[in-house]
Amino acid sequence: MIFSQSTKKQILDLLQFLMILLAASVILVPIYWIVSGAFKKQVDIFQLKLLFTPTLENFQIIFQDPYDLQEKLLNSTLVAFFTVVIAIPLATMAAYSFSRFRLKGERFMFVTILATQFVPAVVIVLPFFILFRDLGILDTRLALVLVNLSLIMPFAIWMIKGFIDSIPLDTEEAALVDGSSRIQVIINVVVPMVLPGVITAGIFCFILSWNEFLFAVIITTNKAVTLPVGLSMFHAEEGVLWNLISAAGIIIMMPMFVLATLIQRHFVQGMTMGAVR
Amino acid sequence: MASVTLKEVSKKWGDFTAVDNISLEVGDEEFMVLLGPSGCGKTTTMRMVAGLEEPSNGEIFIGEKRVNDELPKDRDVAMVFQNYGLYPHMTVYENIRYPLKVRKVAKQLQEEQVHIAAEKVQLRHLLQRRPRELSGGQRQRVALARAIVRTPTVFLMDEPLSNLDAKLRVNMRAELKHLQHELKITTIYVTHDQIEAMTLADRVAVMHEGVISQLDSPEKIYNDPANLFVAGFIGSPSMNLIPGSLQEGIFHHSEFSLKTARGDHEKCVMGIRPEDLAITSPGDGIFSGQVYSFELTGESTLITLQLGQERIIVRGTKDFRVGIDEKVGIVLNSENCFLFDAETQQRMKF
Numbered sequence: 001m002i003f004s005q006s007t008k009k010q011i012l013d014l015l016q017f018l019m020i021l022l023a024a025s026v027i028l029v030p031i032y033w034i035v036s037g038a039f040k041k042q043v044d045i046f047q048l049k050l051l052f053t054p055t056l057e058n059f060q061i062i063f064q065d066p067y068d069l070q071e072k073l074l075n076s077t078l079v080a081f082f083t084v085v086i087a088i089p090l091a092t093m094a095a096y097s098f099s100r101f102r103l104k105g106e107r108f109m110f111v112t113i114l115a116t117q118f119v120p121a122v123v124i125v126l127p128f129f130i131l132f133r134d135l136g137i138l139d140t141r142l143a144l145v146l147v148n149l150s151l152i153m154p155f156a157i158w159m160i161k162g163f164i165d166s167i168p169l170d171t172e173e174a175a176l177v178d179g180s181s182r183i184q185v186i187i188n189v190v191v192p193m194v195l196p197g198v199i200t201a202g203i204f205c206f207i208l209s210w211n212e213f214l215f216a217v218i219i220t221t222n223k224a225v226t227l228p229v230g231l232s233m234f235h236a237e238e239g240v241l242w243n244l245i246s247a248a249g250i251i252i253m254m255p256m257f258v259l260a261t262l263i264q265r266h267f268v269q270g271m272t273m274g275a276v277r
Numbered sequence: 278m279a280s281v282t283l284k285e286v287s288k289k290w291g292d293f294t295a296v297d298n299i300s301l302e303v304g305d306e307e308f309m310v311l312l313g314p315s316g317c318g319k320t321t322t323m324r325m326v327a328g329l330e331e332p333s334n335g336e337i338f339i340g341e342k343r344v345n346d347e348l349p350k351d352r353d354v355a356m357v358f359q360n361y362g363l364y365p366h367m368t369v370y371e372n373i374r375y376p377l378k379v380r381k382v383a384k385q386l387q388e389e390q391v392h393i394a395a396e397k398v399q400l401r402h403l404l405q406r407r408p409r410e411l412s413g414g415q416r417q418r419v420a421l422a423r424a425i426v427r428t429p430t431v432f433l434m435d436e437p438l439s440n441l442d443a444k445l446r447v448n449m450r451a452e453l454k455h456l457q458h459e460l461k462i463t464t465i466y467v468t469h470d471q472i473e474a475m476t477l478a479d480r481v482a483v484m485h486e487g488v489i490s491q492l493d494s495p496e497k498i499y500n501d502p503a504n505l506f507v508a509g510f511i512g513s514p515s516m517n518l519i520p521g522s523l524q525e526g527i528f529h530h531s532e533f534s535l536k537t538a539r540g541d542h543e544k545c546v547m548g549i550r551p552e553d554l555a556i557t558s559p560g561d562g563i564f565s566g567q568v569y570s571f572e573l574t575g576e577s578t579l580i581t582l583q584l585g586q587e588r589i590i591v592r593g594t595k596d597f598r599v600g601i602d603e604k605v606g607i608v609l610n611s612e613n614c615f616l617f618d619a620e621t622q623q624r625m626k627f
Contacts, residue, residue, distance in 0.1 A: 173329050174362030176349040177433075178376040178423065188379070192366040 034253075037246030045242045058247035062234075069248055072230035076252075079141050079226060080209040083148040088202045091156035092194075096186055098157065099164040100172075113154045121151070121214050132219055139221045147219065148209040155208070156201045163197030164190060203263045207256055227252045279340030279430040279463060280305045281326060286335030288321050295321040297487035298335070304479075306461045308454075312474040313484035314510070319467045322484070323433050326465060328352050339431060350379075355424035356433040359440065361416045363408040363423075369395075370404040373422045380427065394426040397456065414445045421453075425460060432457070432464040438473060450476055471511050475499065483507050505622040508548045508615060514579060516548045517589040520619060528616070531585045533564030537611045544619035551592040553613035556580060556599065562606025568599050582607070 003011070037045055039054035062069040097103070098110050128147055129138070137143045167190060175185045191198065213228040220229060231248055234241040281303040288296040296318040303309040311319035324330040326337060328349035337344050344352050355376070356362075364372050373394055377387045395401045398418040408416055417437060424432060437453070438446045454477055457464050468474055474481050475495040483490045483498060483506070491503040502508035508516045521530040523542040528535045530547070537547065559565045566582035566589070578593040582605065591607065599605060616625040 168360060168362070170358045170360045170362035171364060173327075173349075174356065174358055174420075174423075175364070175375070175379075176329065177327055177352075177354060177356040179350045179379040181348070181350060184379055188375075189364055193364075195366075 031253075034246045034249045037242055038250045040243055040246075042238070042241065042243050045246075058243045062244050062248050062251070067230075067233065067244070069227070069230060069251065072225050072227045073251065075141060075144075075224055076210055076226040076228075079144045079148065079224075080206050082141075082145045083152060083209040084202050084206050086145070087149055087152050087156050087205055088160075088198060091153055091201065092160050092191065092198060093186075094153075094157045095160035095164055096190060099161050114158055116150075117154050125215055125218050128215065129218055138219055139224050141224050143219050144212075144216060144224055144226065147215045148212055151212065151215075152205045152208055156205050159201040159204070160194065160197055163194040167193050200263055203259045207259060210252075210256065280307075280338075281309075281431055281463060281465065282336075282338040283322070283326070284336045284338070286322070286325060286332045286337060288318070288325060288330060289333045294487050296325070296332075299484075299487075299489050300335075301482060301489065301492065303463055303465060306463055308457050308464045308466065308477055308479045310466045310468060310474040310478035310481045311484055312468055312471060312478075312481050312510075313490075314469055317484040318487040319469075319484045320435055323356075323435055323465055323467050326352075326431070327354055327356050327433050352431075353429050354431045354433055355427070355429035356435065357417075357420045357424050357437040359436040361408075361420040361440075363416060363419055365408050367407070368404065369400060369406050369408070369411070369419050372408065372419055373400075373404075373426050376423060376427050382427075390426050391422075394422040397425060397459075398422045398452070413441050414449065417441060417449060421456070425456070425462075428460070429462065432462050432466075434464065434466045436468055436470075437466075439468070439470070446473075453477060471513065475511075483510060485510075502548070502615065503624055505546060505548075505617045508617065508624075512550055514551050514590045514592075516550050516615075517554070517587075518617075519547045519549075519584070519587055519589065521545065521547060523616065523625075528614075532566070533584075535563060535609075535611055535614070537614050538616060538625075540625075542616075542618065542625065545625060546617045546619050548615040548617060549589075549609060549613060551579065551590045553609060554589070554591040555608045556591055556593055556597065557606040557608050559604045559606045562608045565604055565606045568601050568603045568605060571599055571601060580605075 036052075038058055039056070040052055041055060041057070044052050061067065098106065103109075132138045132143045132146075137146075171193070172185050172189060175189045176182075180188060211228060212226070216224075216226045216229045217232070220226065227248070231245055231252075234244040234248065281301075283299060283301045285298050285300055286296060287294065287298050299318075299322065301309075301322075311322060313319050321330060325332050326339075328344065328347060328351075332345065339352060339354070364375065367375065370391060373391045374387050377390060382390070391404075392401065395404060398421050400415070400418050400422055403411065403415060403419075408419065411419065417440075420437070434453075438449050441449060450473060457477075466473075466477060475498075478495050480492060481495055481498050482492045485506045491498060491507045493501070493503075498507060499511055502511065502516075505518065509518060519530055521528050523529070523538070523540060523545050525541060526536060526539045528537045528545070528547050535547075556562075564584070566584040569581040569583045569588055571581075572579040573595075575595070577595055578597045580591045580593055580597075580599060582589050582591060593599075617623065618625050
């Protein structure tokens with residue numbers, strides 16, 4: 001059978017559309033299930049009916065005793081916020097040093113920092129637990145901030161270094177000759193030029209910190225419990241309370257959704273930004 | 278304003294020597310051009326003056342002050358970079374104002390000086406634009422304005438015109454010359470373009486492999502080259518260099534002999550510029566050659582001739598025409614010939 005050129009194109013377009021639909025379904029079906037589950041009653045949760053009577057009751061329950069999700073929300077927010085606030089300036093300075101100065105053992109240091117990313121978290125969770133127990137900071141937000149910093153910093157340094165590498169040296173040298181000190185160069189020239197990259201790194205770090213589960217579940221028990229860990233408490237005699245988990249899932253997802261939208265804008269800006277040549 | 282003095286300055290990276298023990302004195306208000314091919318050490322020399330590279334040896338003075346240990350910001354120099362080095366996140370106004378801002382000049386004065394500098398380089402109408410919205414020539418003007426906005430003691434310019442197209446380069450060259458004349462600021466200008474060097478400089482330092490091959494006025498560099506490198510580098514097309522020997526004052530080449538000077542020398546090179554040669558009919562000239570190629574440049578013609586193993590170029594008038602492979606005679610005045618020692622590469626003077 002011989003197809004004309006336009007028919008071939010139509011078939012290819014259709015195949016392309018079907019592939020996209022399949023890929024989107026794999027990603028979107030669980031999200032649809034969570035979103036619809038959040039507005040269903042417990043009895044409706046396993047029914048695959050597309051039409052049901054939505055309720056906001058689940059959202060009221062999760063913010064009441066005994067669940068008190070607002071406490072977990074506050075913990076997650078503070079931990080993620082302080083992790084990013086500490087990590088990004090430190091990572092920017094470290095990335096600048098790695099990018100611009102040739103230090104002894106610099107390559108080894110950089111590779112070592114990156115290599116920590118490849119260590120399975122479960123391997124280092126016990127040392128962290130013992131360390132925090134000895135320091136008396138188990139089940140505190142401080143412990144979570146520290147542990148998140150150790151997870152996030154290598155990633156942030158690597159990401160921001162990539163952006164700083166792309167700034168032509170001429171621009172910085174011009175600022176030095178124009179009368180700036182090194183720190184003024186960083187503040188007045190480098191940071192504004194890599195701002196989209198820094199913001200992108202910050203948002204990624206926030207997301208990583210927000211979603212962190214393994215360390216939080218081991219080193220928190222009550223006071224510093226975060227949202228992902230909080231999900232595990234929705235059990236009752238009738239089994240897992242999927243409707244409440246779904247409602248809490250939406251609370252967890254909402255900030256991520258907003259941040260992902262922001263990332264997209266900054267990420268594109270970060271990629272297209274460059275000095276004038 | 279101030280002079281700039283380099284005393285036995287070297288710059289090494291490991292085993293590689295970029296600048297080898299050079300000494301140079303740039304006078305107050307002088308326009309000094311460092312000229313040479315890529316990798317000759319001219320930019321490194323300038324960067325050491327700016328404080329962007331640290332000399333491995335030697336001393337650098339700006340005026341009476343030894344600046345080896347001074348940071349770039351404390352040297353009171355302004356630099357124009359090859360790629361302009363503009364701040365892409367700032368407007369033209371903010372770019373020009375930046376040196377004043379970091380030096381904490383009063384805001385009122387900042388504004389006045391930015392407008393004066395912008396006026397000098399005809400940028401007033403573009404002050405609110407960002408660098409990416411400007412053409413190459415306009416960006417270059419912004420870089421210039423940023424350099425002149427605070428009247429530094431020394432201007433450093435690192436191939437500032439090399440990214441511009443040929444026509445704009447000619448215009449900007451004239452503007453640079455005018456600006457330097459007006460501001461009377463000691464200037465060190467790095468280029469590999471000999472036309473820029475010849476047109477702009479009070480003196481030219483021709484650099485080669487990390488050393489200064491010749492330091493002289495543009496006229497002397499052109500008319501009285503000190504060695505083979507300078508002879509071959511300056512001029513477009515470059516000087517014809519014909520190897521041969523000198524016996525009793527007669528230069529011998531496989532194709533011709535020419536009375537040039539006194540003395541004997543086994544291996545030497547005769548140099549003669551294309552414009553000092555002329556084409557005549559075969560048999561009439563001092564020697565003859567076969568036309569290898571013929572080029573019309575507009576204001577003149579360039580005729581490449583095969584002369585034994587060598588090819589030489591003759592500049593003819595714009596109306597001159599000749600066919601390829603045609604045999605022609607060549608006349609020259611031996612007074613326009615230069616002789617160089619083939620081993621030491623130095624000029625032989627008798």
